[in-house]
Amino acid sequence: MRPTERTEKSVKKLRYKPSAEVHNRVLTNVMQALEKREKHKSAEVQPSIWRIIMKSKITKFAAAAAIIMAALIAFHFVGNPFGAAVTFAKVIQPILNARTIVLDLVVGSEETGLVVHDIVVGSKIRRTLPNMGHAIIDLDNARLLRLDPLDKSAVYINIQGPFQKWAKNYLGLVRDIVADMENHPEWPVQELGQRWIDGQRAVGFLLSGPKIKLTIWADAETAVPIRIEILTGRSQTIIKNIEFDVPVDESLVSMDIPDGYTLHEKELDYTDFNEQDFIIVLQFWAEHILGGNFPDSVSGEDILKVAPVLRQKIDQLNISDEEKMQLGMAMGRGFMFFRQLEMSGADWHYVGKGVEFGDANTAVFLYRPKSSANYRVIYGDLSVKDAAPSDLPK
Amino acid sequence: MLEDSILVWRFKRGSKEALCRIYEKYESDLLTLAANLLSEPNTAEDVLQEVFVRFVESIDKFELRGSLKAYLATCVANRCRDCTRKSQRHRTIAIDEAAQTVSDENTPVQLVINSEELQSVSRALIELPYEQREVVVLHLHGDLKFKAIAELQQVTIKTVQSRYRYGLNKLRSILNGEVNPVRKSTKNGVATQHKYNSKRDF
Numbered sequence: 001m002r003p004t005e006r007t008e009k010s011v012k013k014l015r016y017k018p019s020a021e022v023h024n025r026v027l028t029n030v031m032q033a034l035e036k037r038e039k040h041k042s043a044e045v046q047p048s049i050w051r052i053i054m055k056s057k058i059t060k061f062a063a064a065a066a067i068i069m070a071a072l073i074a075f076h077f078v079g080n081p082f083g084a085a086v087t088f089a090k091v092i093q094p095i096l097n098a099r100t101i102v103l104d105l106v107v108g109s110e111e112t113g114l115v116v117h118d119i120v121v122g123s124k125i126r127r128t129l130p131n132m133g134h135a136i137i138d139l140d141n142a143r144l145l146r147l148d149p150l151d152k153s154a155v156y157i158n159i160q161g162p163f164q165k166w167a168k169n170y171l172g173l174v175r176d177i178v179a180d181m182e183n184h185p186e187w188p189v190q191e192l193g194q195r196w197i198d199g200q201r202a203v204g205f206l207l208s209g210p211k212i213k214l215t216i217w218a219d220a221e222t223a224v225p226i227r228i229e230i231l232t233g234r235s236q237t238i239i240k241n242i243e244f245d246v247p248v249d250e251s252l253v254s255m256d257i258p259d260g261y262t263l264h265e266k267e268l269d270y271t272d273f274n275e276q277d278f279i280i281v282l283q284f285w286a287e288h289i290l291g292g293n294f295p296d297s298v299s300g301e302d303i304l305k306v307a308p309v310l311r312q313k314i315d316q317l318n319i320s321d322e323e324k325m326q327l328g329m330a331m332g333r334g335f336m337f338f339r340q341l342e343m344s345g346a347d348w349h350y351v352g353k354g355v356e357f358g359d360a361n362t363a364v365f366l367y368r369p370k371s372s373a374n375y376r377v378i379y380g381d382l383s384v385k386d387a388a389p390s391d392l393p394k
Numbered sequence: 395m396l397e398d399s400i401l402v403w404r405f406k407r408g409s410k411e412a413l414c415r416i417y418e419k420y421e422s423d424l425l426t427l428a429a430n431l432l433s434e435p436n437t438a439e440d441v442l443q444e445v446f447v448r449f450v451e452s453i454d455k456f457e458l459r460g461s462l463k464a465y466l467a468t469c470v471a472n473r474c475r476d477c478t479r480k481s482q483r484h485r486t487i488a489i490d491e492a493a494q495t496v497s498d499e500n501t502p503v504q505l506v507i508n509s510e511e512l513q514s515v516s517r518a519l520i521e522l523p524y525e526q527r528e529v530v531v532l533h534l535h536g537d538l539k540f541k542a543i544a545e546l547q548q549v550t551i552k553t554v555q556s557r558y559r560y561g562l563n564k565l566r567s568i569l570n571g572e573v574n575p576v577r578k579s580t581k582n583g584v585a586t587q588h589k590y591n592s593k594r595d596f
Contacts, residue, residue, distance in 0.1 A: 004562055007562045010515045010565075013512055014515055016425050018442075026417075026421075026443045029447065030413070030443065030447060031414075033451065383412075
C-alpha cells in the first residue's frame with residue numbers, strides 16, 4: 001500500500017458516532033422544527049411528482065408520445081422473432097433469409113393478450129399497437145418515426161440507450177443469437193412431436209436456455225415456422241400469423257414524412273431507466289387510475305393495456321406540457337425498467353394485489369438486481385428496502 | 395440515490411417518517427464530517443442540528459439535483475466554516491482538550507473506534523490548515539468529488555487537488571513525527587506542545 005493510501009485509510013477510520021442522548025435530542029429538535037414549519041405553512045402545496053424526474057431534452061411534444069414510444073420500443077426486448085434463431089437450421093432458415101416478414105405478436109396469454117402487428121422489411125419494422133397508433137423503426141440507424149393521423153404530427157426520434165445497443169442490426173442480431181446457441185451445446189432442443197395449429201400439421205421444438213424457453217412450431221412439410229412461443233420468466237409472448245417474403249409496399253416502412261404532417265424531431269433518452277422510474281409508474285397507476293389501490297397484476301400485457309389510459313390521465317392533469325412530458329418520459333423509462341427485468345429472466349415478484357397506496361408495511365414489488373445477493377423490496381408507501389432472501393416479506 | 399429521491403419526495407409530501415429516515419441514514423456520516431472539520435468535535439452536534447433544521451425549513455424550495463448526501467455534506471461544510479471563523483476569534487478550547495473529550499466514552503460525540511492511533515490522527519488533522527483539512531475530510535468522508543469541493547471553496551480543481559496532496563503529505567509527516575506542530579494550544583492557561591508517536595508508519 002502506498003503511503004498516501006495508508007494516510008487516506010487512517011483518516012477514513014476517523015468515524016464518529018452520536019451518543020444515544022445526542023441522537024434523540026437532535027432528532028427531536030429536527031422534528032419540532034418540522035411541526036413548527038407545518039403550523040406556519042399557509043397552504044398545502046402538493047409537490048408535483050415530476051420534480052423528482054430528471055430533466056430531459058424534450059420540451060414540447062406531449063407526454064402521450066413518450067409513453068407510446070416506450071411501449072413501442074419496449075417490444076424490442078421481445079418483439080422480433082429473435083427467439084426463432086435456434087440451432088435446428090432448417091426451421092430458422094426462413095427467419096434468417098426472408099427479406100420481409102409479417103407477423104402478429106401476442107403479449108401475454110393468447111386469450112387476453114394484446115396483439116401487436118409487425119411488418120418487417122430488412123432492418124425496418126412497421127409496428128402497430130392497438131389504441132396507440134404505429135411507428136416505423138429503423139433498427140440499423142436506431143431511429144424511430146411515429147405518425148399520428150389524428151393531429152397529423154410526425155416525430156423522429158433518435159433513440160439512445162439499450163435499444164441502440166441491442167438492436168442495431170436485425171439480421172446481424174439474429175445471427176449472433178444462432179452463433180451463441182451453437183456455442184452452448186448444453187442448451188437442449190427437445191422435439192415436441194406433431195400438433196394441429198390453425199389447420200396446419202405442425203412439428204414442435206422446445207429450446208431451453210438458462211433464461212428462456214422457446215417453442216417453435218413449424219409446418220410439418222415445409223419446415224416454415226408458423227408459431228413461436230417465448231417464455232422468459234413468467235412473461236409469455238406468442239408470434240403467430242407469420243408470413244415470410246410476402247410482397248410489402250415499401251412505403252409502409254418509409255422513414256419519410258408524408259405530406260400534410262408536421263414534423264418534430266426529438267431525442268428520446270432511455271439510457272438511465274431505473275427502479276425510481278418504475279416506482280413512478282406504480283404510483284401513478286395506483287393513485288390516478290385505481291383510486292388508491294395497486295393493480296392486481298403487473299406484466300408486459302398489463303403495462304401495454306394501461307399505457308393508453310396513463311396517457312389520457314396525464315393529459316388531464318393540471319400541469320404544464322413540460323411537466324407532462326417529464327412525467328411521460330419517466331413512465332416510459334419505468335416501462336423499460338420493468339420490461340428489462342421481465343425479459344432478462346430476473347427474479348422478480350409483484351405482490352401488490354389488494355395493497356393500498358401508502359401502506360408502509362406491505363410489499364408491492366420485489367426483485368433481485370443483477371449480481372446482487374439481496375432483493376430490493378418496494379412497499380406500498382413506495383419506500384424501498386434491501387432484504388436478504390431469508391428476510392423477504394411473506 | 396434512488397431511495398433518496400423517493401425519501402425527499404415523500405418528505406415534501408409531509409412524511410415525517412421519510413425525514414426520520416433521511417436523518418438516520420446520514421446522521422453518522424454528517425456527524426463524522428463535522429467532527430473532523432471542527433477543532434471541537436462536540437460542537438458537531440450543533441452543526442448537525444442546524445443543517446437538518448434548515449433542510450426542514452427550506453424543503454418546499456428544495457430540489458434534489460444530485461446526491462442528497464453531497465448536498466447535506468456541503469451544508470455541513472459551510473456551517474463548519476462559519477463555526478471555525480467564530481472560534482478563531484473566540485478560541486477558548488484547547489486542541490488537546492478537544493481531542494481528549496472525543497476519547498471519553500461519556501462524551502456526546504465519540505469515535506467509533508477509539509484507539510490511541512486514531513486519536514493521534516484526529517489531533518494531526520486539526521493541525522492542517524483549514525482549507526486543506528476541508529478538502530481531505532470532504533473528499534474522504536463526504537464522498538465529494540474535487541470538482542464539487544472546488545465549487546464550494548471557489549477555487550480551481552487543481553488548487554483543490556494540491557490542497558488534498560499537501561494535506562495528506564503534512565498529515566503523514568506529523569504522524570511520522572517528522573514535523574512538530576507549529577500551533578500551540580493552551581490547557582489550563584499553560585502552553586503545551588503536542589506529542590506524537592515518532593516514526594509511526596502512516
